[in-house]
Amino acid sequence: MNLRRLLPLLVLAMAQLTASSQTPASVFITAGQSNAEGRASSSEKPGYLDKGYKHLKYAFLRHVQDGKFGKYEFGKTFAFCDVTNYFIDKASSKDFYSIKCTYGGTSITPGQYKESEAGWKPVWYADSAWIAANRAYNSTDGGLSLALSLTDGFAKCARETLARIKGGYDVKAIMWHQGESDCKKAEEYYKNFRDMITFMRERIYAVTGKEKDRTLPFIFGTVPHGSRLYSPVVEAAQLKVARELPNVYPIDLRNVPLKKDVLHFNGAGTEYVGKLMFNKLVELGLVKAAPVSVDSPAKVSQKPSSEHSR
DSSP: OOHHHHHHHHHHHHHHHHHHHTSOEEEEEEEESHHHHOOEEGGGSOGGGGGOOSSEEEEETTTOOSSOOBOOOOOSEEOHHHHHHHHHHHHOSSOEEEEEEEOTTOOSSSSSOEEETTEEOOBOOOOHHHHHTOOBOBTTTBOSBHHHHHHHHHHHHHHHTGGGSTTOEEEEEEEEEOOGGGGGGGGGHHHHHHHHHHHHHHHHHHHHOOGGGGGOOEEEEOOOTTSTTOOHHHHHHHHHHHHHSTTEEEEOOTTOOBOTTSSSBOHHHHHHHHHHHHHHHHHTTSSOSOOOOOOOHHHHHHSOGGGGOO
16 A cells, blocks of 8 residues: 555544543442442452453542542452443443442431441431531541542542543443441431432532533442341332432342342342443443343342352
8 A cells, every 4th residue: 555545544543543542531439338348258259350450440438538549459358340340341442430439337317327336337418417517437537428438539539630631531420239227217218318319419510510410320229128128118219219310220139149148249149230230331321332141130049159259
């Protein structure tokens, strides 16, 4: 091929490469209590997770809120977001950012569980007067507000890292699982859940300035009906909020298999939820990929754990 014919092709290729590099980096947020944090043993995680991640940048806000991202490394347990992130990673050609703020045993309504004799566990409560009188929780300095842990931590991530990305960043969704710890005051869940989603969206919008983030997609899984802390009142409240607020999407997890504690997703259940979360992102156009195959809950619960181990 002569130079005259080759030059236009080179120009086109450079233009496509430049456009790709200017595409905003995707940001995904995971939040909630223990089933969002992950309680399935890493010995049960699907083998493909051993391959690791090529593009994932990870920040866990409950411990440190310094705005920095690092490499994700598995510990003794794994979570549904680890599965979701794997499939996002496979579909990605550039770095994406995962922000996580989770704390086991936490409620949205205050005054349900004590951390110790010294005081109460932090909560996701987002009442405006209460928020004004409290501060973000972190494992070093205390504090009672997990909603502020998430939103203040996100603001620091934006300031220290995300705002410096060439091409900018785009917050795609909040993925949520929680509700078990509110079973004692289930009648208060509707208002508190609605307030919390609205608060998170408003605080994220205040950082990004993007109008779409006023109704940022909020994807949540319901509590399995087999859980010893399942509350039909909490579930009804969640589904009511999903009907009333825009871009709030429930995922039916009623039949997810649980560990022997009858509370936490087992290894197969954790993988199942992670795949459903990914497929919802695909369905909403938040990740450009084909949906992944997902077994029915009945088939998942019948699989021996060895099929999901390394």
